[in-house]
Amino acid sequence: MPLPFFSFIHVFWFAMRFPTNLWVSKLPGWSLRIQESSRFGKWVEVLSDYREMLRYGVQPSDPSFFSSILKACLNLSSTCYGKTMHARFIKQGYESFTSIGNSILDFYMKRGDLESALRAFDCMKNRDSVSWNIIIYEHLNRGDIEEGLQWFSKARVASFAPNTATLILVTQACRNVGAYLEGLEIHGYIIRSGLCAMGSIQNSLLSMYVHIDLVSARKLFDEMSDKDVISWSAMIEGYLQSEEADIALKLFQKMVSEDGIQPDAITAAIVMKACGRLRDIHMGKLVHGVVIRRGGYEDLFVGNYLIDMYSKCNDVDSAFQVYRDMSQKNSVSWNSMLYGFVLNEKYSEALLLFNLMGEEGVEVNEVTLSNFLQICKHFVLASPCKSVHCLVIRRGYELNELVINSLIDAYAKCNLVDLAWKLFDGLEGRDVVTWSTMIAGFAHCGKPDEAVRVFREMTKMQEKPTSITIVNLLEACSFSAELGRSKWAHGVAIRRDMVANVAVATAIVDMYAKCGAIDTSRRIFDQMQWKNVVSWSAMVAAYGMNGLPREALALLSEMKSQGLKPNSVTTLSALSACSHGGLVEEGLTFFKSMVHEYGIVPGMEHYSCVIDMLGRAGKVDLAMELFNQIPSGVKISARAWGALLSSCRSHGNKEVGAGALSHILELEPMNSAGYLLGSSMYAAEGSWDQAAIMKQLAEEQGVRFSAGYSMIQVGNRACSFVAGDCSNPRVQEINIMVQQLHRCMNIEEGLQSGGTEC
Structure with missing residues (x-):
């Protein structure tokens, strides 16, 4: 007899609420689907199938089944559902299964819930090597190196046997924190475990020792058979x-x-x-x-x-x-090439590459800006420095020490030292490079007092100066040419135990030479325990600037006897000494011997110096001949044309001078020196209209003129004065001294021409 309709509904509801063998028989199919989805990373399908199982009241009995569910929660960032699964495992009595406990532990560790992970670890009744590996591995992998090493020690006490991956990770952790003793213990454990022959573990140990103890690393390396x-x-x-x-x-x-x-x-x-x-x-x-x-x-x-x-x-x-x-190419490629041009002083090419980066849409970062500031510094491009500063603020690079230090340096080298100081003064944190850069900036801009003040403030802030800082301080003192201040700076270098540094000692030699204390320079030079070619070049230049060209040439022979070969800077210093000392023949002989005796091919700076030497001696024709001997591949510099123009002004050759002037204004239209030389040459010839045109051209170009000054030593202090400046309180004394110097120079010229003293 058929059942009533309402009875059929009740049976169906009962079957749905309490599954029969029909639903249970579908469990293998669900399990296979979930495992298949897990294998291909289809985590949404994994959870969807699992929810469908629960909806039908089907509960899997295999504990390994649940690892797929927790993996899905982990990969879908479903922390809440993962915790729900944890609670369900506890209710169903699965917490005693080690594999499920490991899955829960892995879930919490990878989700970054350390507190829940440690609680789950403490509740585990049966831990195996996987349990310990998970907690050690995840600590180390997250960067909690010291904590991870402590857990490794706890695991060894609990007779835990680490796997190869864990041992490699632990040795890498010891390398990262420089844990030498812990590394030795792990090495000993690996030897006792019989795992020391494994190539991956040997390489991991080798990498650890390389960063901690290179001698031990080499010993292990030599012992490795494979x-x-x-x-x-x-x-x-x-x-x-x-x-x-x-x-x-x-x-x-x-x-x-x-x-x-x-x-x-x-x-x-x-x-x-x-x-x-x-x-x-x-x-x-x-x-x-x-x-x-x-x-x-x-x-x-x-x-x-x-x-x-x-x-x-x-x-x-x-x-x-x-x-x-x-x-x-990536941004590193562009920046590496830009740095290469800057490093090799190919600033024009660097500027072209920087512009190309903009056209190609390459992202500008802090490295790019630092290199570009080097270009600005070379070309004295003040306006782009300000643009970079704006970009630094917009990009949030104010805390980037490389960019800020480069910007301070570029501002100072572009004669915007006030902006450099404003930027420096506004910094909350300054490192030793920042202080050194500011000192160098003031020194470069002819403000030694400010440079010394910054150094004193630096020492008050307990910032320890480096050798570069001391060199910058010495250069500032050399600019002021005050012997007393220079001796103070020398004392600072001695107290800081830096006089043994070759760069510092060389700067001291140069500083005393610029103060006119050439004997002190030579004494410091002789006391140097180790000298390089820069030191010898500085001493050669010292003799040259103090009017001792023969001593400068003799020093080259002494340098050669010490087994050192002069470089292009040394030879340039020697030629400059000959130029300012009037040793024309000796200078020409030395110039011709540079290639075969020292192996140095003359550069444009050498030609410029010899042209200047010939021009000073009134040998304008020889100077012009040398111009024709300059190799075709060498671009004639504005300095060479300036040397020729200067000789034409002094010895009267208006036609040659006019040609040299046109080249100077073409090469350096914003440099005031060319306009001043041209105006002076025309004025000496009586061509006042041409002289006025020079001044007018300079005004139209917006060229700024900086007044030249002279410096004389009064007692222990150097006093500077500008022609026509009556603001100096000792102007009367200075004028009397200048008149006496003129009289002495006139007497000397009269004696040289065969006259008698008046």
Whole structure:
């Protein structure tokens, strides 16, 4: 007899509420679907299928099933649902299953809920190696290195057996925090566990020792029977980080030649960094060849390292060739090339590249701005500095020390030292580089008093000066040419125990020379324990600026006997000494001997100096002949034309002078020196109209004139005065002294021409 309709409804409801074997039989299908979705990362489907199971009242009995559910909650950032699942496991009595406890622990750790994770860990009745691995791994992976190492120690007490991944991670953690003793303990544990022969663990230990104890690293490296490219790369990088780049390159050669191991991209990058540091372009080109055999610049960072290496080896043309050949470029590529041009003083090319970056839409960052400020500083571009400052404020780079220090430096070098000081004074945090930059800025702008004041304030703030700070202070004192202040600065260097520094000692030599204390300069020079070519060049220049050209030339011979080879700066200082000392023949002889005796090809600055020397001696024709001997590839500078113009003004050659003047105004239209020389030349010839035109041109160009001044020593203080300035309280004494000097000069000229003293 059929059931009534209402009875059928009740049966259906009962079947839905209390599943029969029909629904339970579908469990394997749901499980397979959930596992399949989990395997392909379809986390929404995982949770959807699981909710459908719950809706039908089906409960899985396999504990491993729940790991997929928790993974889905983790990947969908569903913390709330994950906690709901945790509560359900507890209600259903699954908390005693170790695999489920590990899944809960992993869920909380990866969600960053450390408190819940530790509570779950404490509640676990049965922990296995996976439990300990999870909590140690996640602590270390999140950067809680010290906490992770403490958990590793707790786990060892609990007889936990770490897996290979955990051991590698723990050794990396010891490397990151420099935990030498803990690293030794872990090394001992690895040896006792019989895992020391595994290549991955050996490389991890090697990487740890490289960062903590290079001697132990080399000992382990030599004991390794099976070294791979990772082992060699780690050891090479260790020597590079320890400022032993030469050993790093020798090890690379041994790796390739003896063991026959081909370097990978990481090895090539490390070796190129070493080549750049040592300026070893030969080895750099060999590595470049390896890169090409590996497929060119497929690894973007390898191409960037090549640009950096060639730039630091002063081969910016090769760097640019690499840059052009790169099929892909990122902001690092552009900035590396920009830095290469700046480093090699190719400022025009750097400016073109910077403009191209704007056209290509390359994002400008703090590195770009710092390099661009170097360009502004070279070309004395004041307005772009202000634009960069605005961009720094808009981008929020005010806390970037590199950018701020570069901006202060650029403002000062562009003669905007007041803006530099305003920026400096508004900084809340200043590092030693910031203080040093401000001191250098005041020194550059001829404000030694302000430079000394900033240094005193720096020491009051307990900021420890570096050798660069002291050098900047010494340069400021050399500008003022006050012997008393210079002795004070020398005393500061002594008290700071920096006189042994070659750069500081060289600056002291230069400072005393500019104060006219040449004997003190020579004494400091002789006391230097170690001298480089810069030190010798400074002493040569010291003799030259104090009117002792023969001593300057003699010092070159002494330098040669010490096994040091003069460079282009040394030879330029010697030529300048001959020029200002009137040793024309000796200067010409030295100039002609530069190539075969010292191996130095004369540059434009050398030609300019010799032209100036000939012009001072009235040998304008010889100066013009030298102009014709300048190689065609060398661009004649405004300084060379200025030297010629100056000689024409002094010795009367209006036609040649006019030609030189046109070149100067073309090359440096904003430099006041050319207009002043031209006006002076025309005035000496009596061409007052032409002289007036020069002044009018300067006004139309907006050229600013800075008054020249003279400086004389009065007691221990240097006094400066400007022609026509009557504001100085000692103007009468200065005028009397100047008149006496003129009388002495006239007497000297009369004696040289065969006259008698009046």
